[in-house]
Each structure stands twice: as structure tokens, then as C-alpha cells.
Amino acid sequence: MSMKVKKLTLAGTIATATLFASTIVASAESYTVKAGDTLSEIAESKKTTVERLVELNKISNPDFIMTGQVLELGDLKDVAKQTTSAPAVSPATPAVPAPVTPAAPVATETPVTTETPAVAATSDYSAYSSNVVLANGNTPGAVGSYAAARMAEMTGVSASTWENIIARESNGQVDAYNPSGASGLFQTMPGWGSTATVEDQIQAAYRAYSAQGLSAWAY
Structure with missing residues (x-):
């Protein structure tokens, strides 16, 4: 093979690879979570799997997603190929069922789902309050009490612990800012x-807790 033919072949290979890569990127899709959505429902409606969504979006808790959260769906065509292109097999001879004695009918149980739907943001915190008051007078406030309750649901750590952290860190001020860059x-x-909204702050705190535990707040 001459050098000219080799160069043409190499150029064609690179062009093909570039076109293939561009096609993959172009076919990637995303979905914005709505109130009441669950990860399994989204996976079913988008013809993908919960496991794929968890992997693509680095979701640490598949039972908890937030309204407004943008989920990357990846290349849905690849998922479709994986689920529809199973190798053909020769039809097996159907098995003859053995005769059985009819059993007494039993009540069927409706399966209970443990998946948590996306939580819509709230702006009414009047129902939340706290008895936590630090020695310097700091308190978590009503909004902080709400955020502490949400963190308790998500982490299993008591709401009072989160109230103490919020009181110490921000005195319950949603817009608290530190020159170091810490906020909320x-x-x-x-x-x-x-940390633009209260829900954003809860999610940021949850990510910090998932990575470092309470040591993220030296607690």
C-alpha cells in the first residue's frame, strides 16, 4: 500500500470517528423534574432505566429528587438498542405444566412504593418553630426549622442537630454570607x-453531608 493510500485511509477513519462522536453528543437529552415525579416514572416515560439515570446524574439517593432538577438522560437511542437488539434464539419446546391441585384463593397485596416524589418548594414557614437558642442568642428561626426538618427526613440525623448547626452558622438568616464564600x-x-433559594441551600447541605457527614460543619 502506498503512502498516499495510507494517508487517505487514516483521514477517512478520523472523519468517521469524529462524525460518530458528534452523533452521540447530539442525541443526548435531558428532563426537568416536575412536582410529583419519581425517578422510576421518569425512567419508564423516557424509555430508560433508573440505574442509568442514577449513574448519569451522580444521584446519591435515588428515592429523592427535587422539583426543577435537570436530569441528563444520555443517548436514548443507545438504550433502545440495548433493550431491543437481543440476539435471536431458537424457539424452545413449550414445557407441559404438571397438574396441580387448586389452592384456596388468597388476597392479593398492592405493592407499596417507597420512592419519594419530588418535593415542591414552599414559601410558608409559619408552621415551623424551634426551641433552640444558643448562648449567644442565635436561633434557627422558622425557615431554619423548616430546613432542619427537611434535612432530618433526608439524612436520618435529628432535626434538633440541624437546628443547632443552622443557629450557629447563620442565625437562621437565609441570605447570610461569609467572606470565605460560604453562604445560606x-x-x-x-x-x-x-444557595439562591431555601431548597437550593437544603440540597447543597445534603451534598456536603453525603460527602463528609456532620464533619462538614465540624460537628
């Missing part, structure tokens, strides 16, 4: 995510 009720750093 939990004074999380920018690397843990946005």
Missing part, C-alpha cells in the same frame, strides 16, 4: 451548589 442557612461553600 448552612453556610455551604460554592462547590456544594447554588
Whole structure:
């Protein structure tokens, strides 16, 4: 083979690889979570799997997603190929069922799902209060009490522990900011995510807890 033919072959291979890579990127899709959605429902409606969504979006708790959260769906065509292109097999001879004695009918149980639907953000915190008052007078406030209750649901750590953290870190001030870059009720750093809303602050705190536990707040 001449050098000219080799160069043409190599150029064609690179062009083909580039076109293939571009096609994969172009076919990637995403979905914005709505109130009441569950990860399994989203996976079913988008013809993908819960496991794939967890892997693509680095979801640490598949039972908890947030309204407004954007989920990457990946290349749905690849998923479809994986589920429809199983190798053909020769039809097996159907098995003859053995005769059985009819049993007494039993009541069927409706399966109970443990998956948590996406939680819609709230702006009414009047139902929340706390008895936590630190020696310096700091308290978590009503909003902090709400955030502490949500963190207790998500982590299993008591709400009173989170109230103490919020009181110490921000005195219950949603817009508290530290020159170091820490902000919000939990004074999380920018690397843990946005603190633009209360729900954002809860999610940022949850990510910090998932990675470092309570030591993220030296608690």
C-alpha cells in the first residue's frame, strides 16, 4: 500500500470517528423534574432505566429528587438498542405444566412504593418553630426549622442537630454570607451548589453531608 493510500485511509477513519462522536453528543437529552415525579416514572416515560439515570446524574439517593432538577438522560437511542437488539434464539419446546391441585384463593397485596416524589418548594414557614437558642442568642428561626426538618427526613440525623448547626452558622438568616464564600442557612461553600433559594441551600447541605457527614460543619 502506498503512502498516499495510507494517508487517505487514516483521514477517512478520523472523519468517521469524529462524525460518530458528534452523533452521540447530539442525541443526548435531558428532563426537568416536575412536582410529583419519581425517578422510576421518569425512567419508564423516557424509555430508560433508573440505574442509568442514577449513574448519569451522580444521584446519591435515588428515592429523592427535587422539583426543577435537570436530569441528563444520555443517548436514548443507545438504550433502545440495548433493550431491543437481543440476539435471536431458537424457539424452545413449550414445557407441559404438571397438574396441580387448586389452592384456596388468597388476597392479593398492592405493592407499596417507597420512592419519594419530588418535593415542591414552599414559601410558608409559619408552621415551623424551634426551641433552640444558643448562648449567644442565635436561633434557627422558622425557615431554619423548616430546613432542619427537611434535612432530618433526608439524612436520618435529628432535626434538633440541624437546628443547632443552622443557629450557629447563620442565625437562621437565609441570605447570610461569609467572606470565605460560604453562604445560606448552612453556610455551604460554592462547590456544594447554588444557595439562591431555601431548597437550593437544603440540597447543597445534603451534598456536603453525603460527602463528609456532620464533619462538614465540624460537628
